[in-house]
Amino acid sequence: MNKRRQFLGALTALGGSYILTACGGGGTDISAGAGDAVAKATARASTSASGTTIPSATSIIDNAGNTWTLSGGSVYKNGAKAGNTYNVSLVLFMGGVIYHQGSGGQFYAWNGSAWNACNDPRLGGTSPDGTTIPSASYIIDKTGAMWTVVGGVIYRNNKTVGNTYNVSMLLWYGGKIWHKGTGGQFYVNTDVGGWLPCSDPRIATAATAGMFYGINGHFDYTYTPAQLVSILNGMGCKSYRVGCTDDPKQIAAVTKLAQAFQPAGITLLVLINQGVYDSNGVVFSSESAAYNRGQQVAMTVANALKPYGVTIYECGNELTRQNATVLDFTNAGTKAVDFNNANWPAMRGAMRGMIDGVKAVQPSAKCGINFCVADIGAADALWDGMQPDGSGGHPKVRWDITTWHNYEVYGDIFNIGIDGAGPGFDLPTYCKARYGVPFIITEWNTGPEKTQTYRASYITSTLGKYYQARKSHNIQAVMYYVLDSGNNTYGVMTNGTALNPPYSAFTSFVSGNADI
The missing domain is CATH 3.20.20.80 (Glycosidases)
Structure with a gap:
């Protein structure tokens, strides 16, 4: 018992390293900065409001002053195609980020050079602990994945998760996704996507007192x-x-x-x-x-x-x-x-x-x-x-x-x-x-x-x-x-x-x- 396992040392070592992110720095060129400041101020003045979409708008101006448009199902940035897009039905500007939605419903976020799959940012962040479907129409877990139930079948980001049917409730609780079938049996989702039988995790259970x-x-x-x-x-x-x-x-x-x-x-x-x-x-x-x-x-x-x-x-x-x-x-x-x-x-x-x-x-x-x-x-x-x-x-x-x-x-x-x-x-x-x-x-x-x-x-x-x-x-x-x-x-x-x-x-x- 007095010998701690290697995991302790491994994580302690990992814990000593950090990823540093740039936060500015360097000198300031006052003579050159005046023109830049005017340009940035102009860009800020014309930046589109967060939540603007194409359609109904015809263009979006982001925080850097770039102009985004949608033409022929493709997304354009300053008149040039932004990555490889097609059949785009919506472009959205929210929280300083440009998103687009394909005809299949999947959203993507622009990271500066490419598009990454994501949820519709208007849905909000992680769902509150204890959220259920019904009454909610969807659940968002800590990874940002969106869970829904359609026809008694469970979907994660519009794809089925394991073999489910007759699902009467989907539950987000304690950082895990759980579901209940019409027969009353609960199941919990595992990291590898399967479902394991369990009881309702919300039931409070007290152990015998006296040796805590x-x-x-x-x-x-x-x-x-x-x-x-x-x-x-x-x-x-x-x-x-x-x-x-x-x-x-x-x-x-x-x-x-x-x-x-x-x-x-x-x-x-x-x-x-x-x-x-x-x-x-x-x-x-x-x-x-x-x-x-x-x-x-x-x-x-x-x-x-x-x-x-x-x-x-x-x-x-x-x-x-x-x-x-x-x-x-x-x-x-x-x-x-x-x-x-x-x-x-x-x-x-x-x-x-x-x-x-x-x-x-x-x-x-x-x-x-x-x-x-x-x-x-x-x-x-x-x-x-x-x-x-x-x-x-x-x-x-x-x-x-x-x-x-x-x-x-x-x-x-x-x-x-x-x-x-x-x-x-x-x-x-x-x-x-x-x-x-x-x-x-x-x-x-x-x-x-x-x-x-x-x-x-x-x-x-x-x-x-x-x-x-x-x-x-x-x-x-x-x-x-x-x-x-x-x-x-x-x-x-x-x-x-x-x-x-x-x-x-x-x-x-x-x-x-x-x-x-």
């Missing part, structure tokens, strides 16, 4: 279990996440924690730390080999902890973000093709084995599967029994809790960008609607390079977002990483001494915002 504020720790801390109970009570934390394998030393340490936490009313979430590699550091040769190992480890851990009230297990840590499983760490994971198809069965087998191993010992225990960044492509494929290559019919991975890691470099989880950029979408809302189980953020923090003052501010602002969403997004817990990192890179405490201001920021927020 949590924190991570390690089995080999020098703190005694009693000291940890005292520290967690002082912070107002009611849940604690710790990793464990079937190594006897680790199991003994975590068992002592469980024994101390149970009477104190602190929920112990145990990460079963089995990966996709065998004892030789090689990816498991088959899904069954990975399954068997995962099952063995999980049964050993669950058997040891069952007597002491442990009922929540996380089956694997960042398994979708291993060298063997993700193709490019800078990809956000919103598409299944972002992941390694050859090693997918080993990962799926390990996950299934751990879940089945826990259930064999504790049928009522809850098992979580962990994801990072915006890995809904991986989550959907696992849930539906798909491979990254698109083939189906494989074993399905079904978990009781969706768990996620949300470091600052990944983006705001309620508006997380696709592949490290936009457009963003509300990831917990997506998971709530798709998988229908509680959501736990099992690791969150800013970067290790940040100052303690910055970290404190980040703790306050991020807890505020999480807390506000806890009753609507089915968020059961948010678990800060980490209690004690041995230095000031992540933790809020070192050797029993509080690191301020982060420690105070955390405890102040918890004391002022009850988990009820």
Whole structure:
């Protein structure tokens, strides 16, 4: 858990570079500027009003004084054809930009040298969250694409999207497009254009209260279990996440924690730390080999902890973000093709084995599967029994809790960008609607390079977002990483001494915002 994945470093590196845009500069030639100023003033005086169209106007003058006309279905700029246009039915000047519309209805914007496809700018920008068809006649998403419903079929920019029919409602919500059929089933549109079944994303769902504020720790801390109970009570934390394998030393340490936490009313979430590699550091040769190992480890851990009230297990840590499983760490994971198809069965087998191993010992225990960044492509494929290559019919991975890691470099989880950029979408809302189980953020923090003052501010602002969403997004817990990192890179405490201001920021927020 204390080793951040390559995606962190990759995006941090990317975040240090910027695209600079010209904003003027250079010297001023006063003698030459007087004539230019007169010319520009004349051009401004005759510039067409925003919203002017041909027809009904016969010409348009843009902000630079250029004259635009329409003749024989082609667009002309100062008497010369502007790019390759034909069958143009309308020229529009709006917001300082020249647009044209072809006979098929598609709009194009002039970028100074060519025409780029776009929507009719008069339709406005992104539709308000919650817009539906009906009653709206169209929806515009964050990419500028226009969605319509004609005869029960869904269209995006006048082209059908997947195989839809009898659509009774189209919904724009949480940065995603959803639809409902006449039978009442909801579906969500994916990045690759398909539709996946889900529930109505607008339904507010509250997870069980009592463990919302949590924190991570390690089995080999020098703190005694009693000291940890005292520290967690002082912070107002009611849940604690710790990793464990079937190594006897680790199991003994975590068992002592469980024994101390149970009477104190602190929920112990145990990460079963089995990966996709065998004892030789090689990816498991088959899904069954990975399954068997995962099952063995999980049964050993669950058997040891069952007597002491442990009922929540996380089956694997960042398994979708291993060298063997993700193709490019800078990809956000919103598409299944972002992941390694050859090693997918080993990962799926390990996950299934751990879940089945826990259930064999504790049928009522809850098992979580962990994801990072915006890995809904991986989550959907696992849930539906798909491979990254698109083939189906494989074993399905079904978990009781969706768990996620949300470091600052990944983006705001309620508006997380696709592949490290936009457009963003509300990831917990997506998971709530798709998988229908509680959501736990099992690791969150800013970067290790940040100052303690910055970290404190980040703790306050991020807890505020999480807390506000806890009753609507089915968020059961948010678990800060980490209690004690041995230095000031992540933790809020070192050797029993509080690191301020982060420690105070955390405890102040918890004391002022009850988990009820």
